[in-house]
Amino acid sequence: GAGVSQSPSNKVTEKGKDVELRCDPISGHTALYWYRQSLGQGLEFLIYFQGNSAPDKSGLPSDRFSAERTGGSVSTLTIQRTQQEDSAVYLCASSLVPPPETQYFGPGTRLLVL
């Protein structure tokens, strides 16, 4: 079946602009995660959605970052007033149930803020 998909695959933007990143999880997966991976760094947890529960936003680095998940499926990560340090690969993952169930990652969105 189809895996996790993300769009766009690459995004170049100017400092100060807003960007939206999209994630389509595997159908039926109740858990959805966003991570950020900067060059040479490990994955940094951003936010976690589980079913209809309130999301775990504890990893969001600032109030410029927000995410929503509509209808328990597609998720959008929004970064407002982008800064150069926001440049990274943004990875989305989904799992059938919460951890420790296997997470399946999408290919990521490479964001470059000029």
Next chain:
Amino acid sequence: RKEVEQDPGPFNVPEGATVAFNCTYSNSASQSFFWYRQDCRKEPKLLMSVYSSGNEDGRFTAQLNRASQYISLLIRDSKLSDSATYLCVLTGGGNKLTFGTGTQLKVEL
């Protein structure tokens, strides 16, 4: 101290060699442990879970030492295709996974 620590490498080994990586963690309450593999410019993919009794999957063996708070990954008979970054992953608090920064393996002819 970082929650998960790994030697970044790179480990350069010849084809056919045996190589082992360790990963240490600081949260003694961590319950579940995994090794993920990440190829260059690709997303991470689960390689194997790590169980207290140790587990093997073909050429790969994973072990957990709770007393010393480390997990290990042993790769036997290395193949060129094993070249990748190996990420140590564990559940910390709550529902999120904590990832190490990875150990880079390069298998050479």
